[in-house]
Ligand SMILES: Nc1ncnc2c1ncn2[C@@H]1O[C@H](COP(=O)(O)OP(=O)(O)O)[C@@H](O)[C@H]1O
């Protein structure tokens with residue numbers, strides 16, 4: 001019989017999850033199974049991969065309810081005898097109030113739902129499984145782990161936009177995202193960098209959403225995303241940084257309202273908008289069109305510009321790390337970024353880069369460059385376990 005934690009990362013039509021068994025105090029949770037369900041709302045397909053036998057099946061009913069019921073059923077009936085002791089959720093936005101992982105109550109969930117407009121592509125979906133699990137398993141502790149949380153260490157000046165103070169005080173400020181990924185990467189740095197792990201490190205999390213983070217002494221100093229998950233780099237379908245004057249122009253000259261601009265900035269821009277083909281890096285690298293090439297070039301160029309900015313924020317650079325689906329697998333993108341970063345003394349080991357590292361800088365490189373696979377799920381499991389243990393010891397405020 002083992003205690004297990006379920007971690008959930010819910011998107012608009014997909015749900016990714018993992019199961020970890022809980023060891024004794026001081027031991028990292030051990031992965032037991034992971035899976036994903038896509039096609040939610042239509043005809044979901046559920047896949048669970050586990051050493052002891054998984055599932056790969058279409059489900060008749062759509063929606064999170066059916067998928068979660070089936071996952072919980074698998075946990076309860078699985079012959080290794082697992083007891084679910086908690087669920088941890090990736091929640092993209094914690095707003096001004098929430099940074100540290102927190103046990104969810106109805107009141108906190110309502111506060112998090114009020115942040116939906118700040119991350120319309122993520123937040124509402126993140127919260128659906130919280131409600132579904134709350135209804136089906138009202139006594140199961142659920143913990144929210146925030147993508148914004150790791151950046152709470154940013155200096156106040158870093159978080160400010162040059163707008164009236166009253167607006168900053170109302171929460172209109174930079175937050176930063178992908179914090180669970182950066183926090184996990186920070187935890188792995190001693191294994192890769194040894195004594196330099198406390199140095200000045202830039203991490204590029206390049207996935208469907210993409211951002212970069214400057215880390216010093218294991219803590220976030222600055223990042224490329226701001227108030228929303230639109231800012232910074234070119235992404236699959238998001239524009240990244242754009243002159244706000246463009247938006248004013250589109251409103252006045254093209255009659256675009258908030259809904260149209262939101263659709264443009266979140267869904268029709270980025271790699272998809274520039275290439276006209278796809279937002280998927282693999283498809284673009286395989287495409288012969290000049291538009292696809294330009295989209296990839298712009299993606300790389302913007303990473304180079306952000307790198308310069310983050311190195312300035314750190315006052316130097318001791319290591320560069322690539323992670324996320326593109327960072328971990330797209331060798332041509334890493335090669336382009338490293339070539340552009342030649343001014344930092346970075347030199348690429350092309351063979352190591354082609355085989356995805358882990359170390360992809362050459363022996364003469366002034367700055368080591370690594371590919372490190374991220375693990376947001378493990379970070380959620382660690383946080384969830386910590387919150388449950390602290391609460392069991394009675395150190396926290398009572399649950400609402
Ligand atoms: N072998 C590969 N070569 C190039 N790009 C890849 C490769 N594998 C995955 N990717 C890209 O990684 C991106 C998805 O990243 P991922 O971090 O998995 O996404 P998400 O942000 O949805 O979690 C896609 O653009 C995909 O094309």
Ligand SMILES: CC(=O)OP(=O)(O)O
Nearest residue numbers: 177178207208209229
């Ligand atoms: C915050 C964000 O962009 O997340 P994702 O990469 O999952 O879209």
Ligand SMILES: [Mg+2]
Nearest residue numbers: 207208209324
């Ligand atoms: Mg991701």
